Amino acid sequence: MSKLIEYSLSELVSKLQSQEITSRELTEAYIDEIESRNEDLNVFLTTTFDRAREMADASDSRIKAGQALSDLDGIPISLKDVVCTKGITTTAASNILKNFTPPYNATVWDKLESAGCVLLGKVNTDEFTMGGSTESSAFGVTKNPIDPTCVPGGSSGGSAASVAAHFCAGSIGTDTGGSIRQPASFCGVSGLKVSYGRVSRWGCMPMASSLDTVGPIAKTPEDCARMLQIIAGKDPKDSTTPEQAVPDYLKNLGDSISGMTFGIPKEYFTDGINPEVVSIIDSTKAIIENLGGKVVDISLPHTKYAISAYYIIAPSEISANMSRYDGIRFGHLGTEKESLEEIYSSTREEGLGDEVKRRILIGTYALSAGYYDAYYRKAQKVRTLIKQDFDNAFEKVDAILCPAAPTPAFKIGKNDGDPLLAYLEDAFTIPASLAGICGISFPVGFSKDKLPIGPQILCPAYTEERALQIGNQIYNAVHNP
Protein backbone atom coordinates (compact mmCIF):
# COMPACT_ATOMS: atom_id res chain seq x y z
CA MET A 1 0.00 0.00 0.00
CA SER A 2 1.28 3.42 -0.93
CA LYS A 3 2.00 5.43 2.19
CA LEU A 4 0.82 8.63 0.54
CA ILE A 5 -2.85 7.69 0.80
CA GLU A 6 -2.59 7.08 4.54
CA TYR A 7 -1.84 10.73 5.33
CA SER A 8 -4.55 12.94 6.72
CA LEU A 9 -6.02 15.72 4.60
CA SER A 10 -4.18 18.29 6.74
CA GLU A 11 -0.82 16.57 6.22
CA LEU A 12 -1.51 16.40 2.48
CA VAL A 13 -2.33 20.12 2.40
CA SER A 14 1.17 20.97 3.59
CA LYS A 15 2.80 18.42 1.27
CA LEU A 16 0.93 19.85 -1.73
CA GLN A 17 1.47 23.48 -0.86
CA SER A 18 5.19 22.92 -0.26
CA GLN A 19 5.31 21.00 -3.58
CA GLU A 20 6.77 17.94 -1.88
CA ILE A 21 4.12 15.98 -3.79
CA THR A 22 1.85 16.77 -6.74
CA SER A 23 -1.91 16.48 -6.82
CA ARG A 24 -1.58 14.22 -9.88
CA GLU A 25 0.69 11.85 -7.98
CA LEU A 26 -1.74 11.79 -5.06
CA THR A 27 -4.77 11.39 -7.31
CA GLU A 28 -3.13 8.42 -9.09
CA ALA A 29 -2.36 6.82 -5.72
CA TYR A 30 -6.02 7.04 -4.70
CA ILE A 31 -7.18 5.78 -8.12
CA ASP A 32 -4.88 2.74 -7.78
CA GLU A 33 -6.34 1.98 -4.38
CA ILE A 34 -9.93 2.43 -5.57
CA GLU A 35 -9.29 0.21 -8.61
CA SER A 36 -7.88 -2.56 -6.49
CA ARG A 37 -10.46 -2.57 -3.67
CA ASN A 38 -13.69 -0.82 -4.68
CA GLU A 39 -15.18 -3.89 -6.30
CA ASP A 40 -15.08 -5.71 -2.96
CA LEU A 41 -16.16 -2.81 -0.77
CA ASN A 42 -18.76 -1.18 -3.09
CA VAL A 43 -18.00 2.36 -1.97
CA PHE A 44 -18.08 4.35 -5.23
CA LEU A 45 -21.24 4.29 -7.36
CA THR A 46 -19.62 6.49 -10.03
CA THR A 47 -15.94 7.24 -10.53
CA THR A 48 -14.70 10.32 -12.37
CA PHE A 49 -11.05 9.43 -12.86
CA ASP A 50 -10.48 11.19 -16.21
CA ARG A 51 -11.89 14.37 -14.86
CA ALA A 52 -9.94 13.93 -11.60
CA ARG A 53 -6.67 13.69 -13.55
CA GLU A 54 -7.50 16.89 -15.46
CA MET A 55 -8.44 18.68 -12.25
CA ALA A 56 -5.27 17.48 -10.53
CA ASP A 57 -3.06 18.67 -13.41
CA ALA A 58 -4.75 22.07 -13.40
CA SER A 59 -4.23 22.28 -9.66
CA ASP A 60 -0.54 21.39 -9.97
CA SER A 61 -0.07 24.17 -12.53
CA ARG A 62 -1.73 26.66 -10.19
CA ILE A 63 0.32 25.64 -7.18
CA LYS A 64 3.53 25.76 -9.23
CA ALA A 65 2.64 29.26 -10.38
CA GLY A 66 1.96 30.34 -6.80
CA GLN A 67 -1.75 30.75 -7.58
CA ALA A 68 -3.38 28.10 -5.39
CA LEU A 69 -7.13 28.70 -5.09
CA SER A 70 -7.18 27.72 -1.41
CA ASP A 71 -5.47 25.43 1.11
CA LEU A 72 -7.47 22.58 -0.35
CA ASP A 73 -6.28 23.10 -3.92
CA GLY A 74 -5.37 19.68 -5.30
CA ILE A 75 -7.03 17.68 -2.50
CA PRO A 76 -8.92 14.63 -3.87
CA ILE A 77 -12.35 14.05 -2.35
CA SER A 78 -15.54 12.04 -2.79
CA LEU A 79 -19.14 13.23 -2.57
CA LYS A 80 -22.15 11.39 -1.20
CA ASP A 81 -24.34 10.61 -4.19
CA VAL A 82 -27.10 13.00 -3.13
CA VAL A 83 -24.90 16.02 -3.94
CA CYS A 84 -25.74 17.22 -7.45
CA THR A 85 -22.75 17.44 -9.78
CA LYS A 86 -23.12 19.04 -13.19
CA GLY A 87 -22.69 16.48 -15.95
CA ILE A 88 -21.99 13.62 -13.50
CA THR A 89 -24.60 10.98 -12.68
CA THR A 90 -26.26 11.59 -9.29
CA THR A 91 -28.48 8.72 -8.19
CA ALA A 92 -29.29 9.13 -4.48
CA ALA A 93 -28.64 5.35 -4.57
CA SER A 94 -32.15 4.96 -5.99
CA ASN A 95 -33.47 3.27 -9.11
CA ILE A 96 -35.71 6.25 -9.67
CA LEU A 97 -32.60 8.38 -10.43
CA LYS A 98 -30.40 5.61 -11.82
CA ASN A 99 -29.75 7.56 -15.04
CA PHE A 100 -30.11 11.11 -13.72
CA THR A 101 -27.43 13.62 -14.68
CA PRO A 102 -28.01 17.01 -13.06
CA PRO A 103 -27.44 20.11 -15.20
CA TYR A 104 -26.12 22.10 -12.23
CA ASN A 105 -23.87 21.81 -9.16
CA ALA A 106 -24.92 21.80 -5.52
CA THR A 107 -23.53 24.86 -3.71
CA VAL A 108 -21.30 22.65 -1.55
CA TRP A 109 -19.60 21.15 -4.62
CA ASP A 110 -19.46 24.55 -6.34
CA LYS A 111 -17.51 25.85 -3.35
CA LEU A 112 -15.15 22.88 -3.14
CA GLU A 113 -14.56 22.88 -6.89
CA SER A 114 -13.82 26.62 -6.77
CA ALA A 115 -11.36 25.87 -3.95
CA GLY A 116 -9.50 23.47 -6.28
CA CYS A 117 -10.65 20.13 -4.86
CA VAL A 118 -10.34 17.12 -7.15
CA LEU A 119 -13.42 14.92 -7.52
CA LEU A 120 -12.73 11.16 -7.56
CA GLY A 121 -16.39 10.19 -7.71
CA LYS A 122 -19.74 9.73 -6.03
CA VAL A 123 -20.19 7.36 -3.10
CA ASN A 124 -22.92 5.09 -1.82
CA THR A 125 -25.63 5.98 0.70
CA ASP A 126 -28.87 4.54 1.94
CA GLU A 127 -31.52 5.29 -0.71
CA PHE A 128 -32.23 9.03 -0.49
CA THR A 129 -30.24 8.94 2.81
CA MET A 130 -33.00 6.90 4.51
CA GLY A 131 -31.23 4.41 6.71
CA GLY A 132 -28.25 3.87 8.98
CA SER A 133 -26.27 1.15 7.20
CA THR A 134 -26.27 1.75 3.38
CA GLU A 135 -28.35 -1.45 3.20
CA SER A 136 -31.28 0.41 1.66
CA SER A 137 -29.14 1.50 -1.31
CA ALA A 138 -30.59 0.23 -4.59
CA PHE A 139 -27.02 -0.60 -5.62
CA GLY A 140 -26.03 -2.88 -2.75
CA VAL A 141 -24.53 -2.41 0.68
CA THR A 142 -21.11 -0.82 1.19
CA LYS A 143 -18.82 -3.01 3.28
CA ASN A 144 -17.00 -1.62 6.27
CA PRO A 145 -13.30 -1.37 5.27
CA ILE A 146 -12.28 -2.33 8.82
CA ASP A 147 -14.40 -5.52 8.77
CA PRO A 148 -16.16 -6.29 5.46
CA THR A 149 -18.75 -8.49 7.20
CA CYS A 150 -20.07 -5.34 8.90
CA VAL A 151 -21.97 -2.31 7.64
CA PRO A 152 -20.12 1.01 7.42
CA GLY A 153 -23.04 2.76 9.10
CA GLY A 154 -25.17 5.24 7.29
CA SER A 155 -26.58 6.91 5.61
CA SER A 156 -23.21 8.51 4.73
CA GLY A 157 -21.63 5.04 4.87
CA GLY A 158 -19.99 5.46 1.46
CA SER A 159 -18.39 8.73 2.57
CA ALA A 160 -17.05 7.27 5.83
CA ALA A 161 -15.85 4.10 4.07
CA SER A 162 -14.15 6.12 1.30
CA VAL A 163 -12.05 7.89 3.95
CA ALA A 164 -11.41 4.76 6.05
CA ALA A 165 -10.34 2.76 2.97
CA HIS A 166 -7.88 5.53 1.98
CA PHE A 167 -9.81 6.12 -1.25
CA CYS A 168 -9.75 9.93 -0.81
CA ALA A 169 -8.63 12.63 1.63
CA GLY A 170 -12.13 13.72 2.62
CA SER A 171 -15.76 13.41 1.71
CA ILE A 172 -19.01 15.31 1.92
CA GLY A 173 -21.89 13.59 3.68
CA THR A 174 -25.27 14.61 5.01
CA ASP A 175 -26.65 14.23 8.54
CA THR A 176 -30.40 14.37 9.17
CA GLY A 177 -30.63 12.08 12.20
CA GLY A 178 -27.02 10.93 12.65
CA SER A 179 -25.95 10.06 9.11
CA ILE A 180 -22.46 11.59 9.46
CA ARG A 181 -21.69 10.91 13.13
CA GLN A 182 -22.70 7.23 13.26
CA PRO A 183 -20.80 6.07 10.11
CA ALA A 184 -17.77 8.07 11.25
CA SER A 185 -17.87 6.12 14.53
CA PHE A 186 -18.38 2.78 12.71
CA CYS A 187 -15.49 3.35 10.28
CA GLY A 188 -12.97 4.95 12.63
CA VAL A 189 -12.93 8.39 10.97
CA SER A 190 -14.01 11.90 11.94
CA GLY A 191 -17.35 13.40 10.96
CA LEU A 192 -18.87 16.78 11.72
CA LYS A 193 -22.60 17.36 11.89
CA VAL A 194 -22.97 21.10 11.48
CA SER A 195 -25.64 23.24 13.08
CA TYR A 196 -28.81 23.43 11.03
CA GLY A 197 -28.26 26.13 8.39
CA ARG A 198 -24.47 26.40 8.71
CA VAL A 199 -23.83 24.83 5.28
CA SER A 200 -25.99 25.38 2.21
CA ARG A 201 -28.11 22.42 1.15
CA TRP A 202 -28.95 23.81 -2.25
CA GLY A 203 -28.54 21.06 -4.84
CA CYS A 204 -28.43 18.28 -2.24
CA MET A 205 -31.39 15.95 -2.47
CA PRO A 206 -33.63 16.69 0.49
CA MET A 207 -34.88 14.15 2.97
CA ALA A 208 -36.38 16.04 5.94
CA SER A 209 -36.06 19.75 5.31
CA SER A 210 -36.22 20.97 8.93
CA LEU A 211 -33.41 18.58 9.90
CA ASP A 212 -31.08 18.03 6.92
CA THR A 213 -27.47 19.22 7.19
CA VAL A 214 -24.43 18.83 4.94
CA GLY A 215 -20.98 18.30 6.42
CA PRO A 216 -17.47 16.87 6.13
CA ILE A 217 -16.07 13.42 6.87
CA ALA A 218 -12.26 12.99 6.95
CA LYS A 219 -9.56 11.31 8.98
CA THR A 220 -9.18 13.95 11.72
CA PRO A 221 -11.17 16.78 13.30
CA GLU A 222 -8.62 19.22 11.87
CA ASP A 223 -9.36 17.85 8.39
CA CYS A 224 -13.06 18.50 9.01
CA ALA A 225 -12.26 22.07 10.10
CA ARG A 226 -10.40 22.70 6.84
CA MET A 227 -13.31 21.43 4.76
CA LEU A 228 -15.90 23.32 6.80
CA GLN A 229 -13.93 26.53 6.26
CA ILE A 230 -14.63 26.22 2.53
CA ILE A 231 -18.28 25.10 2.62
CA ALA A 232 -19.80 27.11 5.53
CA GLY A 233 -21.79 30.29 5.13
CA LYS A 234 -24.92 31.93 3.88
CA ASP A 235 -26.22 30.95 0.45
CA PRO A 236 -28.92 33.10 -1.14
CA LYS A 237 -30.19 29.90 -2.80
CA ASP A 238 -30.85 28.24 0.60
CA SER A 239 -33.11 30.48 2.68
CA THR A 240 -32.41 28.45 5.84
CA THR A 241 -28.77 29.65 5.97
CA PRO A 242 -28.61 32.64 8.35
CA GLU A 243 -26.39 35.72 8.03
CA GLN A 244 -24.03 34.29 10.62
CA ALA A 245 -20.33 35.15 10.25
CA VAL A 246 -18.05 32.21 9.41
CA PRO A 247 -15.25 32.15 12.00
CA ASP A 248 -11.70 30.93 11.39
CA TYR A 249 -12.20 27.26 12.22
CA LEU A 250 -8.44 26.59 12.42
CA LYS A 251 -7.65 29.39 14.84
CA ASN A 252 -8.64 27.71 18.13
CA LEU A 253 -7.86 24.11 17.19
CA GLY A 254 -4.60 24.10 19.15
CA ASP A 255 -6.01 25.76 22.26
CA SER A 256 -6.24 23.73 25.44
CA ILE A 257 -9.66 22.58 26.66
CA SER A 258 -8.52 23.06 30.24
CA GLY A 259 -11.28 24.69 32.28
CA MET A 260 -14.09 23.55 29.98
CA THR A 261 -17.00 21.66 31.52
CA PHE A 262 -18.39 18.54 29.86
CA GLY A 263 -21.76 16.97 30.68
CA ILE A 264 -22.51 13.27 30.38
CA PRO A 265 -26.28 12.74 29.98
CA LYS A 266 -27.43 9.82 32.13
CA GLU A 267 -30.32 9.07 29.75
CA TYR A 268 -27.87 7.84 27.08
CA PHE A 269 -26.80 4.88 29.19
CA THR A 270 -29.80 2.61 28.72
CA ASP A 271 -30.02 -1.17 28.77
CA GLY A 272 -29.47 -1.37 25.00
CA ILE A 273 -25.99 0.11 25.08
CA ASN A 274 -22.99 -2.13 24.42
CA PRO A 275 -20.53 -2.18 27.38
CA GLU A 276 -17.61 -1.64 25.00
CA VAL A 277 -19.18 1.64 23.92
CA VAL A 278 -19.54 2.63 27.58
CA SER A 279 -15.88 1.88 28.16
CA ILE A 280 -14.89 4.18 25.26
CA ILE A 281 -16.94 6.96 26.87
CA ASP A 282 -15.14 6.25 30.14
CA SER A 283 -11.73 6.49 28.50
CA THR A 284 -12.74 9.69 26.66
CA LYS A 285 -13.82 11.10 30.02
CA ALA A 286 -10.39 10.25 31.49
CA ILE A 287 -8.64 11.94 28.55
CA ILE A 288 -10.76 15.08 29.02
CA GLU A 289 -9.86 15.16 32.72
CA ASN A 290 -6.19 14.68 31.86
CA LEU A 291 -6.42 17.66 29.54
CA GLY A 292 -7.81 19.76 32.39
CA GLY A 293 -11.51 19.53 31.53
CA LYS A 294 -14.19 18.95 34.14
CA VAL A 295 -16.78 16.21 33.59
CA VAL A 296 -20.17 16.33 35.32
CA ASP A 297 -23.38 14.30 35.14
CA ILE A 298 -26.33 16.00 33.46
CA SER A 299 -29.87 15.08 32.53
CA LEU A 300 -31.62 15.46 29.18
CA PRO A 301 -34.99 14.19 30.43
CA HIS A 302 -36.86 13.95 27.12
CA THR A 303 -34.20 11.86 25.35
CA LYS A 304 -36.33 8.72 25.27
CA TYR A 305 -39.04 10.44 23.22
CA ALA A 306 -36.66 11.58 20.48
CA ILE A 307 -37.02 8.49 18.29
CA SER A 308 -40.80 8.76 18.14
CA ALA A 309 -40.72 12.51 17.54
CA TYR A 310 -38.10 12.11 14.80
CA TYR A 311 -39.80 9.20 13.07
CA ILE A 312 -43.00 11.25 12.84
CA ILE A 313 -41.42 14.57 11.80
CA ALA A 314 -38.89 13.15 9.33
CA PRO A 315 -41.31 10.91 7.38
CA SER A 316 -43.88 13.71 7.28
CA GLU A 317 -41.34 15.98 5.62
CA ILE A 318 -40.13 13.08 3.47
CA SER A 319 -43.63 12.42 2.16
CA ALA A 320 -43.77 16.03 0.97
CA ASN A 321 -40.22 16.14 -0.42
CA MET A 322 -40.47 12.84 -2.26
CA SER A 323 -43.57 13.94 -4.16
CA ARG A 324 -41.25 15.53 -6.74
CA TYR A 325 -40.31 12.04 -7.98
CA ASP A 326 -43.33 11.63 -10.20
CA GLY A 327 -41.89 10.53 -13.55
CA ILE A 328 -42.57 13.88 -15.22
CA ARG A 329 -39.53 16.16 -15.15
CA PHE A 330 -36.65 13.75 -14.45
CA GLY A 331 -35.77 10.23 -13.46
CA HIS A 332 -37.39 6.87 -14.10
CA LEU A 333 -40.72 6.66 -15.95
CA GLY A 334 -43.06 3.84 -14.92
CA THR A 335 -44.25 1.23 -17.41
CA GLU A 336 -47.92 2.12 -17.02
CA LYS A 337 -48.45 5.47 -18.64
CA GLU A 338 -51.95 5.70 -20.07
CA SER A 339 -52.99 8.37 -17.59
CA LEU A 340 -51.16 10.86 -15.42
CA GLU A 341 -52.31 8.94 -12.35
CA GLU A 342 -50.76 5.76 -13.71
CA ILE A 343 -47.51 7.55 -14.51
CA TYR A 344 -47.22 8.80 -10.94
CA SER A 345 -48.06 5.58 -9.17
CA SER A 346 -46.22 3.13 -11.42
CA THR A 347 -43.12 5.34 -11.55
CA ARG A 348 -42.99 5.49 -7.77
CA GLU A 349 -43.81 1.81 -7.30
CA GLU A 350 -41.01 0.74 -9.66
CA GLY A 351 -38.46 3.41 -8.81
CA LEU A 352 -38.50 3.62 -5.01
CA GLY A 353 -37.30 1.03 -2.53
CA ASP A 354 -39.11 -0.39 0.49
CA GLU A 355 -37.71 1.91 3.16
CA VAL A 356 -38.44 5.04 1.15
CA LYS A 357 -42.00 3.84 0.54
CA ARG A 358 -42.49 3.01 4.22
CA ARG A 359 -41.45 6.51 5.23
CA ILE A 360 -43.65 8.14 2.58
CA LEU A 361 -46.61 6.08 3.84
CA ILE A 362 -45.96 6.89 7.51
CA GLY A 363 -45.63 10.58 6.67
CA THR A 364 -48.73 10.62 4.51
CA TYR A 365 -50.66 8.96 7.33
CA ALA A 366 -49.31 11.32 10.02
CA LEU A 367 -50.26 14.37 7.96
CA SER A 368 -53.66 13.09 6.81
CA ALA A 369 -56.95 14.55 7.98
CA GLY A 370 -57.78 13.55 11.54
CA TYR A 371 -54.26 12.46 12.50
CA TYR A 372 -52.26 15.69 12.14
CA ASP A 373 -52.75 16.80 15.77
CA ALA A 374 -52.09 13.41 17.30
CA TYR A 375 -48.88 12.79 15.37
CA TYR A 376 -47.22 15.74 13.61
CA ARG A 377 -48.28 18.54 15.97
CA LYS A 378 -47.55 16.41 19.04
CA ALA A 379 -44.11 15.50 17.70
CA GLN A 380 -43.30 19.16 16.98
CA LYS A 381 -44.17 19.99 20.59
CA VAL A 382 -41.99 17.21 21.93
CA ARG A 383 -39.24 18.55 19.67
CA THR A 384 -39.49 21.83 21.60
CA LEU A 385 -38.99 19.99 24.90
CA ILE A 386 -35.96 18.14 23.53
CA LYS A 387 -34.45 21.39 22.30
CA GLN A 388 -35.12 22.98 25.73
CA ASP A 389 -33.28 20.07 27.40
CA PHE A 390 -30.16 21.03 25.43
CA ASP A 391 -30.65 24.77 26.05
CA ASN A 392 -30.82 24.08 29.79
CA ALA A 393 -27.80 21.78 29.70
CA PHE A 394 -25.65 24.29 27.83
CA GLU A 395 -26.26 26.82 30.58
CA LYS A 396 -24.18 24.56 32.82
CA VAL A 397 -21.72 22.88 30.44
CA ASP A 398 -19.62 23.84 27.42
CA ALA A 399 -20.11 20.54 25.65
CA ILE A 400 -21.83 17.18 25.99
CA LEU A 401 -19.99 13.86 25.80
CA CYS A 402 -22.08 10.85 24.79
CA PRO A 403 -21.96 7.75 22.58
CA ALA A 404 -22.53 8.19 18.83
CA ALA A 405 -24.24 4.79 18.53
CA PRO A 406 -25.36 2.07 20.95
CA THR A 407 -22.95 -0.48 19.42
CA PRO A 408 -19.89 -0.72 17.19
CA ALA A 409 -20.55 -1.48 13.49
CA PHE A 410 -23.08 -4.32 13.25
CA LYS A 411 -23.16 -7.28 10.88
CA ILE A 412 -24.67 -6.82 7.43
CA GLY A 413 -28.27 -8.06 7.52
CA LYS A 414 -28.70 -7.82 11.30
CA ASN A 415 -31.87 -5.69 11.14
CA ASP A 416 -33.33 -7.30 8.01
CA GLY A 417 -37.10 -7.40 8.09
CA ASP A 418 -37.49 -5.20 11.16
CA PRO A 419 -37.55 -1.51 10.28
CA LEU A 420 -38.32 -0.48 13.86
CA LEU A 421 -35.16 -2.21 15.12
CA ALA A 422 -33.17 -0.15 12.62
CA TYR A 423 -34.78 3.09 13.84
CA LEU A 424 -33.72 2.36 17.42
CA GLU A 425 -30.06 2.43 16.29
CA ASP A 426 -30.42 6.23 15.89
CA ALA A 427 -31.29 6.88 19.54
CA PHE A 428 -28.11 8.82 20.40
CA THR A 429 -27.80 10.98 17.29
CA ILE A 430 -31.41 12.02 16.76
CA PRO A 431 -31.84 14.34 19.79
CA ALA A 432 -29.10 16.74 18.60
CA SER A 433 -30.64 16.73 15.12
CA LEU A 434 -34.04 17.73 16.49
CA ALA A 435 -32.36 20.54 18.45
CA GLY A 436 -30.37 21.74 15.42
CA ILE A 437 -27.07 21.81 17.33
CA CYS A 438 -23.65 20.67 16.09
CA GLY A 439 -21.68 17.56 16.97
CA ILE A 440 -18.57 15.66 16.04
CA SER A 441 -17.49 12.03 16.21
CA PHE A 442 -13.86 10.92 15.91
CA PRO A 443 -11.99 7.68 16.61
CA VAL A 444 -10.91 7.02 20.20
CA GLY A 445 -10.61 3.25 20.52
CA PHE A 446 -11.64 -0.23 19.44
CA SER A 447 -13.90 -3.05 20.57
CA LYS A 448 -12.37 -6.43 21.40
CA ASP A 449 -13.28 -7.47 17.83
CA LYS A 450 -11.09 -4.57 16.60
CA LEU A 451 -14.02 -2.46 15.45
CA PRO A 452 -13.53 1.28 15.84
CA ILE A 453 -15.69 3.24 18.28
CA GLY A 454 -15.93 6.99 18.35
CA PRO A 455 -17.67 9.11 20.98
CA GLN A 456 -19.82 12.08 20.13
CA ILE A 457 -19.18 15.64 21.35
CA LEU A 458 -22.19 17.95 21.11
CA CYS A 459 -21.97 21.75 21.28
CA PRO A 460 -24.52 24.58 21.03
CA ALA A 461 -25.72 25.73 17.61
CA TYR A 462 -23.12 27.74 15.68
CA THR A 463 -20.17 26.78 17.89
CA GLU A 464 -18.54 24.40 15.41
CA GLU A 465 -15.19 25.95 16.29
CA ARG A 466 -15.62 24.64 19.86
CA ALA A 467 -16.64 21.15 18.76
CA LEU A 468 -13.67 21.01 16.38
CA GLN A 469 -11.24 22.28 19.04
CA ILE A 470 -12.43 19.68 21.56
CA GLY A 471 -12.34 16.97 18.89
CA ASN A 472 -8.84 17.97 17.86
CA GLN A 473 -7.50 18.04 21.42
CA ILE A 474 -8.94 14.64 22.35
CA TYR A 475 -7.95 13.13 18.98
CA ASN A 476 -4.37 14.29 19.38
CA ALA A 477 -4.20 13.04 22.96
CA VAL A 478 -5.20 9.58 21.65
CA HIS A 479 -3.32 9.44 18.35
CA ASN A 480 -0.32 11.79 18.75
CA PRO A 481 0.47 11.71 22.48
Next chain:
Amino acid sequence: MLTQDEVRHIAKLARIQVTDEKLEQYASELSNILDFFKDLEEVNTNDVIETSQVTGLESVTRPDVIVPSKIEKELLECTPHTVEEGMVRLPNIM
Protein backbone atom coordinates in the same frame (compact mmCIF):
# COMPACT_ATOMS: atom_id res chain seq x y z
CA MET B 1 -53.49 -1.17 14.11
CA LEU B 2 -53.62 -0.23 10.46
CA THR B 3 -55.84 -2.39 8.27
CA GLN B 4 -54.89 -3.32 4.72
CA ASP B 5 -57.71 -1.07 3.50
CA GLU B 6 -56.22 1.86 5.37
CA VAL B 7 -52.79 1.18 3.87
CA ARG B 8 -54.38 0.99 0.41
CA HIS B 9 -55.97 4.39 1.04
CA ILE B 10 -52.71 5.97 2.25
CA ALA B 11 -50.81 4.49 -0.69
CA LYS B 12 -53.38 5.99 -3.03
CA LEU B 13 -52.94 9.40 -1.40
CA ALA B 14 -49.15 8.99 -1.76
CA ARG B 15 -49.49 7.85 -5.42
CA ILE B 16 -47.71 4.55 -4.89
CA GLN B 17 -49.03 1.33 -6.42
CA VAL B 18 -49.01 -1.49 -3.87
CA THR B 19 -49.43 -5.19 -4.55
CA ASP B 20 -51.61 -7.29 -2.21
CA GLU B 21 -48.55 -9.01 -0.83
CA LYS B 22 -46.88 -5.69 -0.01
CA LEU B 23 -50.15 -4.41 1.46
CA GLU B 24 -49.98 -7.12 4.10
CA GLN B 25 -46.30 -6.44 4.83
CA TYR B 26 -46.78 -2.67 5.12
CA ALA B 27 -49.88 -3.02 7.30
CA SER B 28 -47.94 -5.04 9.83
CA GLU B 29 -44.74 -2.94 9.71
CA LEU B 30 -46.52 0.41 9.83
CA SER B 31 -48.75 -0.78 12.67
CA ASN B 32 -45.69 -1.70 14.72
CA ILE B 33 -44.11 1.69 14.03
CA LEU B 34 -47.28 3.66 14.83
CA ASP B 35 -47.69 1.61 17.98
CA PHE B 36 -44.18 2.61 19.06
CA PHE B 37 -45.11 6.30 18.72
CA LYS B 38 -47.65 5.84 21.54
CA ASP B 39 -44.91 6.69 24.04
CA LEU B 40 -45.41 10.36 23.14
CA GLU B 41 -48.81 10.23 24.86
CA GLU B 42 -46.94 10.17 28.21
CA VAL B 43 -45.46 13.60 27.54
CA ASN B 44 -47.36 16.59 28.84
CA THR B 45 -47.30 19.10 26.01
CA ASN B 46 -50.02 21.48 27.22
CA ASP B 47 -48.82 25.04 26.66
CA VAL B 48 -45.77 23.86 24.69
CA ILE B 49 -45.19 25.73 21.44
CA GLU B 50 -44.36 23.65 18.37
CA THR B 51 -40.87 23.78 16.89
CA SER B 52 -40.92 23.86 13.10
CA GLN B 53 -37.56 25.58 12.62
CA VAL B 54 -34.51 26.10 14.81
CA THR B 55 -32.64 29.02 13.22
CA GLY B 56 -35.05 31.77 14.19
CA LEU B 57 -35.41 32.69 10.52
CA GLU B 58 -38.99 33.26 9.43
CA SER B 59 -40.51 34.18 6.08
CA VAL B 60 -37.16 34.82 4.42
CA THR B 61 -37.57 36.85 1.24
CA ARG B 62 -35.27 38.08 -1.49
CA PRO B 63 -35.60 40.89 -4.02
CA ASP B 64 -38.00 39.84 -6.77
CA VAL B 65 -35.42 40.00 -9.55
CA ILE B 66 -35.59 37.61 -12.49
CA VAL B 67 -32.26 35.92 -13.18
CA PRO B 68 -32.04 33.66 -16.26
CA SER B 69 -31.09 30.10 -15.27
CA LYS B 70 -29.39 29.62 -18.66
CA ILE B 71 -29.98 25.88 -18.39
CA GLU B 72 -33.57 25.66 -19.66
CA LYS B 73 -32.54 23.29 -22.45
CA GLU B 74 -30.55 21.00 -20.14
CA LEU B 75 -33.40 20.92 -17.61
CA LEU B 76 -35.88 19.92 -20.32
CA GLU B 77 -33.49 17.19 -21.47
CA CYS B 78 -33.97 15.53 -18.06
CA THR B 79 -37.59 14.61 -18.78
CA PRO B 80 -38.37 11.09 -20.04
CA HIS B 81 -41.27 12.55 -22.10
CA THR B 82 -41.50 14.34 -25.43
CA VAL B 83 -40.64 18.02 -25.36
CA GLU B 84 -42.54 20.33 -27.69
CA GLU B 85 -41.87 24.05 -27.87
CA GLY B 86 -40.28 24.13 -24.44
CA MET B 87 -43.09 22.10 -22.86
CA VAL B 88 -43.34 18.50 -21.66
CA ARG B 89 -46.12 16.54 -23.40
CA LEU B 90 -48.19 14.36 -21.04
CA PRO B 91 -51.35 12.25 -21.41
CA ASN B 92 -54.70 14.03 -21.27
CA ILE B 93 -55.87 14.81 -17.78
CA MET B 94 -59.58 15.02 -18.60
